Amino acid sequence: xxxxxxxxxxxxxxxxxxxxxxxxxxxxxxxxxxxxxxxxxxxxxxxxxxxxxxxxxxxxxxxxxxxxxxxxxxxxxxxxxxxxxxxxxxxxxxxxxxxxxxxxxxxxxxxxxxxxxxxxxxxxxxxxxxxxxxxxxxxxxxxxxxxxxxxxxxxxxxxxxxxxxxxxxxxxxxxxxxxxxxxxxxxxxxxxxxxxxxxxxxxxxxxxxxxxxxxxxxxxxxxxxxxxxxxxxxxxxxxxxxxxxxxxxxxxxxxxxxxxxxxxxxxxxxxxxxxxxxxxxxxxxxxxxxxxxxxxxxxxxxxxxxxxxxxxxxxxxxxxxxxxxxxxxxxxxxxxxxxxxxxxxxxxxxxxxxxxxxxxxxxxxxxxxxxxxxxxxxxxxxxxxxxxxxxxxxxxxxxxxxxxxxxxxxxxxxxxxxxxxxxxxxxxxxxxxxxxxxxxxxxxxxxxxxxxxxxxxxxxxxxxxxxxxxxxxxxxxxxxxxxxxxxxxxxxxxxxxxxx
Amino acid sequence: xxxxxxxxxxxxxxxxxxxxxxxxxxxxxxxxxxxxxxxxxxxxxxxxxxxxxxxxxxxxxxxxxxxxxxxxxxxxxxxxxxxxxxxxxxxxxxxxxxxxxxxxxxxxxxxxxxxxxxxxxxxxxxxxxxxxxxxxxxxxxxxxxxxxxxxxxxxxxxxxxxxxxxxxxxxxxxxxxxxxxxxxxxxxxxxxxxxxxxxxxxxxxxxxxxxxxxxxxxxxxxxxxxxxxxxxxxxxxxxxxxxxxxxxxxxxxxxxxxxxxxxxxxxxxxxxxxxxxxxxxxxxxxxxxxxxxxxxxxxxxxxxxxxxxxxxxxxxxxxxxxxxxxxxxxxxxxx
Numbered sequence: 001x002x003x004x005x006x007x008x009x010x011x012x013x014x015x016x017x018x019x020x021x022x023x024x025x026x027x028x029x030x031x032x033x034x035x036x037x038x039x040x041x042x043x044x045x046x047x048x049x050x051x052x053x054x055x056x057x058x059x060x061x062x063x064x065x066x067x068x069x070x071x072x073x074x075x076x077x078x079x080x081x082x083x084x085x086x087x088x089x090x091x092x093x094x095x096x097x098x099x100x101x102x103x104x105x106x107x108x109x110x111x112x113x114x115x116x117x118x119x120x121x122x123x124x125x126x127x128x129x130x131x132x133x134x135x136x137x138x139x140x141x142x143x144x145x146x147x148x149x150x151x152x153x154x155x156x157x158x159x160x161x162x163x164x165x166x167x168x169x170x171x172x173x174x175x176x177x178x179x180x181x182x183x184x185x186x187x188x189x190x191x192x193x194x195x196x197x198x199x200x201x202x203x204x205x206x207x208x209x210x211x212x213x214x215x216x217x218x219x220x221x222x223x224x225x226x227x228x229x230x231x232x233x234x235x236x237x238x239x240x241x242x243x244x245x246x247x248x249x250x251x252x253x254x255x256x257x258x259x260x261x262x263x264x265x266x267x268x269x270x271x272x273x274x275x276x277x278x279x280x281x282x283x284x285x286x287x288x289x290x291x292x293x294x295x296x297x298x299x300x301x302x303x304x305x306x307x308x309x310x311x312x313x314x315x316x317x318x319x320x321x322x323x324x325x326x327x328x329x330x331x332x333x334x335x336x337x338x339x340x341x342x343x344x345x346x347x348x349x350x351x352x353x354x355x356x357x358x359x360x361x362x363x364x365x366x367x368x369x370x371x372x373x374x375x376x377x378x379x380x381x382x383x384x385x386x387x388x389x390x391x392x393x394x395x396x397x398x399x400x401x402x403x404x405x406x407x408x409x410x411x412x413x414x415x416x417x418x419x420x421x422x423x424x425x426x427x428x429x430x431x432x433x434x435x436x437x438x439x440x441x442x443x444x445x446x447x448x449x450x451x452x453x454x455x456x457x458x459x460x461x462x463x464x465x466x467x468x469x470x471x472x473x474x475x476x477x478x479x480x481x482x483x484x485x486x487x488x489x490x491x492x493x494x495x496x497x498x499x500x
Numbered sequence: 501x502x503x504x505x506x507x508x509x510x511x512x513x514x515x516x517x518x519x520x521x522x523x524x525x526x527x528x529x530x531x532x533x534x535x536x537x538x539x540x541x542x543x544x545x546x547x548x549x550x551x552x553x554x555x556x557x558x559x560x561x562x563x564x565x566x567x568x569x570x571x572x573x574x575x576x577x578x579x580x581x582x583x584x585x586x587x588x589x590x591x592x593x594x595x596x597x598x599x600x601x602x603x604x605x606x607x608x609x610x611x612x613x614x615x616x617x618x619x620x621x622x623x624x625x626x627x628x629x630x631x632x633x634x635x636x637x638x639x640x641x642x643x644x645x646x647x648x649x650x651x652x653x654x655x656x657x658x659x660x661x662x663x664x665x666x667x668x669x670x671x672x673x674x675x676x677x678x679x680x681x682x683x684x685x686x687x688x689x690x691x692x693x694x695x696x697x698x699x700x701x702x703x704x705x706x707x708x709x710x711x712x713x714x715x716x717x718x719x720x721x722x723x724x725x726x727x728x729x730x731x732x733x734x735x736x737x738x739x740x741x742x743x744x745x746x747x748x749x750x751x752x753x754x755x756x757x758x759x760x761x762x763x764x765x766x767x768x769x770x771x772x773x774x775x776x777x778x779x780x781x782x783x784x785x786x787x788x789x790x791x792x793x794x795x796x797x798x799x800x801x802x803x804x805x806x807x808x809x810x811x812x813x814x815x816x817x818x819x820x821x822x823x824x825x826x827x828x829x830x831x832x833x834x835x
Contacts, residue, residue, distance in 0.1 A: 046549030046578075050558060143710030147701070184583070186696045189614050189669040189833065198589060201582035201616060269699040318704075323723050325700050335550020339558075341800060345723030408548070408580040446699065453695040457663045457711060 006349070007129060010357025013058050014365050023362045026063035027369050030070020034077070035381075037084035037396065038211055038403010041071035045332050049339055057340040058355050062362040064336055068329055069121060069312045069363065072272055073370045076113040076305055081106060081384050084215030084396050088206045089272030089308040091438060092280045094214060096293065096300030103296050106382040107240040112298060113305045114374045115242075116254050120306030121367040123258035124265070124313035129360050133349065136321040139266050144453035145464050147269065149474035151447035154274065156478045157281035158436045169436045172427065176440030179204060180448075187452045199412035204420075206273065208413055209441055211400045212420025213427070213434045219393050220425040240378055250302035253283045261307030265314020268326035269446060272308040272315070277439055279307035285481065313363060320344055320356055535776035537572040537599055543767075544602035546587020548580045552633075556765055557603040559797045560630065560788065569787050583607060583672070585617035592619050594770040598777035601627060605765045609821055610672040613828055621821070625773040626813040628785035629766030631798060632806035635677035635736040636718040636749065640706060641728055648734040648755050651713065652685040659691035663711040665702045670694055671833040677736055677761040678715040679827060681752050684759035689831050706730065717763060718746060719802050736761035743802060764806060766813060782809045 013019050033044045044067045052060040075086030080097035093113065100109040127135075142150070158173045182193045183203030194200040242250075257279040264275035283303040284293045293300040318324040323345030325331035337344045342355055349356045384392070404417045427434055458464035466472045543561055545554040554576070561574035579587035584607050594600045604621070612620035637648065645651045655662050666674025675694045683689040694715075697705060706714040707729060714721075714730070718737075722745045724730045735741065735749045738760045752759060767785065769778070788794050789807040798805060808816060 042549075049549060053562065140704045140707040142701075143705050143708050144695075144697075144701075145710070184616060184669065186669055186698050189616070189671045191616065198582045198585045198617070201585060268701050268704055318700075322703070322707075324703055327700075331700065332548070332550040335555065338801070339555065343723050346727030346729060347723060408586075409578070410581060410586065449697070449699070453697065453705075456693055456695045459660050459693075 006353055006357040007361060009353050010359075010361030013354050013358030014062065014361040018056075018059050019062060019358070019362060020365070022059040022063040023066050023366050024369055026066020027070035027073075027366045028373065030067040030072075031074035031370065031373065033067065034071035034074030034086045034090075036403065037078045037082065037086055037215055037399045038207055039399075039406060040075075040087040040207070040403075041068045041329050042332050043406050044071065045329065045336060049332075049336050052336070052340065055340070057337075057342045057352075058358045060340055061333075061337065061342070061355060062358055064333060065316070065359050065362065066366045068333065069309065069366060070370060072308050072312045073114075073117045073121070073374065075308075076117065077110065077381055078399075080109045080113060080301075081382065082215065082392075082396050083218040084400060085207075085210050087272075088210055089276055089311070090304070091210045091214065091273065092276040092304035092435075093301065093308075095280065095304075095435060096295070096297045098218075099294065099296035100301065101382075101385065105296070106385055107378055108242065108246070109296075109301060110378045110382060111240050111242060111375065112246070112250060112301050114371060114378070116250060116302040116305035117309040118367055118371040119254050120258045120261055120309035121313060121370070122364065123255075123306075124262040124310035125360060125363040125367065127259075127262050128313050128316060128363070132317055132321050132360070135266055135317045136346070138263070139268060139318040139322060139324070139326075141470065142267055144450045144457065145468065145471040146474065147267075148447055148450035148454055149465060149471035149478070150267075150270075151443045151450065153474050153478040153481070154278050154281070154443045155440070155447065156482050157278075157285070158439060164431065164433075168432045172432045172434065173436040173440040176437040177444045179209070179437075180441045180445040186449055187456070199410060203445075204416060205404075205407050205413070206442065207407060208404055208416050209420055210438065211404060212417050213424035213437065215396055215400045216417060216421025217424030217428055217434070219396055220421065221428055222389065222393055240375075246298055249298045253279075253299045253303040254306040257283065257303045257307040258310045261310030262314040264307070265311030265326075266317045268318050268324050270311070271327040271329075272311040273442055275311035275314075276304035276308040277442065279303045316359065320348055320359070322346060323348075533776050535598065535774060535780040537570065537780075539599055540573040540575055541570070542600045543574055543576045544587050544591055544600070545576055545578050546580070546584040546590075546602055546604075548578055552765070553584075553603045553605065554578060555801070556631070559801075560603070560767075560794075563791065563793045563797060564784070564788060567788070567791055567793050569784055569791070583611050583616060583669075585611060585619070588617055588619040588624075591768075591770050592623060596772045596774070597770050598774055601767050601769045601781070603765065604768050605633075606673050606763055606820075607668075608768075609817070609824060610668075610676065613821070613825055614669070614671045614833065621768070621817050623771055624768040625771060625778060626810050626817065627767045627769055627778060627781045628789075628810065629764050629806055629808040629813050629816070630785060630789055631765045631803040633763040633765065633803055634718050634741065635674070635761050635763065636716060636721045636732045637678060637681070637734055638706065638714045638716065638721050638724070638730045638732045639712060640709065641731055643712070643731070645733060647750065648681070648685065648752055648757060651733055652682060652687050652757075655682065655687045655692070659688065660693065662713065663693045663695060664713045664715050665695050665697055665705050665711040666715040667696070667698060667702050669696050669698075671828055671831075673763065674715045676824060676827060677763075678713070679831060680761055680823075681734070681736060681757060681759050683827070683830075684752070685757045689827070692831075718749065722746070722802070737804075738762075741804065746802065762806070764816075765803075766808070778810050 033039050045064050072089050075090035076093045078084045078086040079090040079094040080101050083094050083098040085091045097109050184201050185192050260279050261275040264270045280303050283299050284290045315326050315330050318326045319330045325334045404413050454464050543557045545557040547553045557576045561576050564570045579590045591602045608621045611617045639645050664678055668674045679689045705711045721732050732749045734752045737751050
């Protein structure tokens with residue numbers, strides 16, 4: 001069966017009354033879950049597994065897929081309005097989305113996020129449809145050395161994620177590295193910095209760090225500067241309309257990052273969170289005016305938003321075509337497949353074409369639904385900002401606590417949320433940037449594991465990183481991105497010196 | 501004043517009620533020595549949703565309910581973390597509670613032996629074992645190795661040339677099942693190179709040739725074998741398994757390596773569970789294991805039937821533990 005015929009089968013599933021209904025339920029549930037700070041698609045899908053017992057697998061899986069990409073779509077809302085990431089994939093969205101909302105452009109920011117998400121989602125579904133079978137070879141092309149090189153490349157961006165002091169950015173990054181080593185080391189099974197406390201054996205969940213450093217720290221700042229009565233400096237929600245110039249500005253990042261996000265999503269282990277960070281850094285690196293990033297740049301908002309949605313569809317490539325779950329969410333999805341009696345893997349496309357293509361076709365539909373649902377909601381959502389501050393602060397704290405508790409129903413995690421909130425607050429006061437900490441935390445763990453796996457495989461020889469073209473080229477890109485800015489700086493200094 | 505009296509009356513009656521409740525629960529053994537659950541039974545899956553423990557717990561609870569073998573409700577709760585240690589600590593604190601149990605498999609032995617949990621299987625009350633699963637050792641389809649002996653011969657000549665990958669940490673299941681079989685074949689267990697990948701990259705690393713052997717559960721290999729991506733050199737079962745692709749997998753024993761490993765899965769109660777309650781549950785689990793409905797579940801997930809009652813189960817676990825502890829000691833991971 002070729003892709004076209006397959007897609008026809010898929011649309012027969014997706015466009016049936018049942019199909020439309022379940023896509024709709026999925027994306028609505030997903031958007032709502034995504035909007036709540038801390039509540040993510042994992043818990044939503046987990047809750048659905050027992051509900052879908054005995055259901056026909058195609059509509060059940062179409063619905064769960066809808067929850068997943070719906071949550072990534074909706075997760076941007078609380079990142080933008082409250083600086084409280086809805087899900088881990090939308091942490092980078094807050095970097096520029098929240099400043100925009102503070103400048104009284106909340107409506108515009110939400111519209112940019114929705115449109116970028118829609119385009120990222122749709123482009124990647126097209127790629128998924130055309131390339132899923134071929135891409136499964138990309139998904140498996142990355143071995144441990146290539147993962148190490150990819151993560152290393154991402155880390156070279158730490159300096160560009162910071163405002164002001166590079167030294168402070170480095171200190172924050174080192175702190176992130178230190179925190180990610182806490183827990184049982186997967187390569188030796190040794191406990192590191194757990195102090196024998198069983199709650200620390202698994203290390204910290206990313207959401208605890210993200211909500212602590214962003215949401216709780218932000219709340220502390222709001223309490224400190226309580227002159228303004230509402231969150232937005234300018235109480236107006238701002239116009240929703242995007243000017244031609246705005247559209248032009250976002251077109252570049254959106255078109256580039258839809259592809260970047262999709263490819264990173266395809267790699268097992270990378271996923272929406274890493275994709276959104278790398279896309280943000282990518283755009284900042286090539287921007288003519290990188291100094292605007294972090295202060296409400298349209299590009300800085302559009303890049304992670306298109307990328308994280310594209311990565312979500314990308315994550316379906318290894319899941320559907322190889323049966324490999326590339327992230328926590330897709331691992332739970334894999335469980336859901338098995339419970340429904342469907343084995344995802346290389347044979348899914350031929351054995352159960354209605355499921356394989358049904359999910360893909362439903363994503364077209366789901367993305368359209370999401371756009372239609374979300375755009376008219378923006379004015380109402382943005383009204384959150386005019387909620388009186390004491391109420392809003394309590395709500396953010398409450399949702400952060402619920403979100404963290406729902407990760408593993410462990411009270412210890414709540415204390416840790418407060419610890420990281422206090423850390424984030426201290427970092428704000430002494431102007432240490434939080435993004436390098438977060439980036440080191442996300443990439444550092446995988447980078448260390450990939451490095452040590454490589455060392456075991458190569459019997460301790462570092463040449464494993466340069467013997468094959470893939471890791472070598474990634475390391476070269478990293479090297480260039482480190483050297484070029486330094487060289488440019490040196491040249492401009494020299495020119496200035498000569499002119500004197 | 502009136503208010504205070506009212507409040508204290510309320511408190512007293514609340515206490516009295518609470519007293520009744522707990523009396524009810526502990527006295528259900530009754531005079532004739534029989535136990536009947538009197539409230540909802542809590543089944544703990546010491547892991548997140550969607551994994552093996554969670555699926556087993558949910559399917560068991562569902563079939564118990566649908567077949568009405570147990571009339572009371574059974575609810576599954578997830579207590580994730582520490583490779584199970586957090587869930588075990590949670591159940592351990594419910595000493596004597598006859599309405600609480602959890603699902604377990606070999607990690608209940610491996611994790612404490614690796615020093616990562618205070619509680620091991622001997623701290624709980626074994627109720628019954630239900631199913632068995634086995635390990636498989638797979639290589640890429642185009643690999644030069646045709647059977648386990650090819651692989652192990654190479655490992656004896658040049659142990660550095662072979663890397664084994666698995667999902668669990670060193671000293672845990674994927675690692676130790678391989679060590680156990682390889683040692684029986686004469687490979688030096690201290691020289692086996694094992695890497696762990698817990699982010700879903702293990703199969704990927706085998707497919708792209710970064711590592712040589714994938715040590716995993718048989719269930720994980722079936723689709724990939726059917727698609728012609730990998731081949732299974734051997735499985736850890738005692739005898740050939742039944743099933744479409746499964747029956748093609750040779751056992752290690754068939755290849756002259758006299759060793760096996762079973763990934764058992766069963767249920768445990770908190771410490772100090774009443775004798776009558778243990779009798780009750782082991783009978784119910786046996787009934788479930790023999791039911792047609794549960795046979796369908798086993799078939800759906802490719803699990804094998806392996807019922808053991810409480811006593812048999814304890815003996816089996818003691819034997820396993822001794823062997824694993826000795827093996828861990830030998831490779832330098834014992835605590």
